[in-house]
Amino acid sequence: MTEEKHSGSEPADLSRFTLSSRAEIVQHLRTIIDQRQNVTVFSNKGKSFIITRLLDIDPERGVMVLDWGAKEHENRMLLQSERNVFVSAPSGVKTQFATGEAREISFEGAPAFEAPLPAQVIRLQRRDFFRIHTPVAQPVLCRLPDHPDGEKLIxxxxxxxxxxALTLTPAQAGWLNEGMVLRQAVIELKPFGVLQVGVEVRHVMKLQLKNGMETLRVGCLFQGMNTPRETLVQRYIAQLERERRALVR
Structure with missing residues (x-):
């Protein structure tokens, strides 16, 4: 696979993004509850995941309650996992934390999970959202039906x-320029559905590949995101991450 030339960089220092105070952690998790944000829980070293919601927090007991997932098999996998990683995005702030084992309980007459409160919570701003590369063998295409020069497929x-981020060839330079806003981008995120969202072009960067060829990388910001659209993207990212980890193993 062709890779880009880039300069090395040190791992990011996450200390300034980390909440360690129990009061701050509880407050931030309550924000997730109040906003009814989806939470993706990766379990069994990434082999499985569920999308759920936080239902309650009990700071005195040091536990939190999560909704029972839609797929029974994934619920059982979570119950068998020793370490679980949680990802959410209240108010556009990507939140990630890890906890120990979850157990099955009854909450307000329905099955639910109870897990320990995390000792630390990492919060990253929208620009620091976890990004995942889309498949090279089966490219994901973004259709721009309202492009000023006619529909584009990138x-x-x-x-x-x-x-x-979109990839353009040098011959396609000028298709997308910084500051351009398009009301509709249509992206098929198989097998979960089609994302239809507005986009704003934030930057265009010229890169050189190892084979000497040049390419343009175009960074775009989603506009008009809502809970169903975020859920769709979240499910797609979780699936790609699970597939990536399986290949690494």
């Missing part, structure tokens, strides 16, 4: 809850 390089 492959994705990566995607996050906040936006995406």
């Amino acid at each position: 492959p994705l390089f990566d995607i996050s809850l906040g936006g995406m």
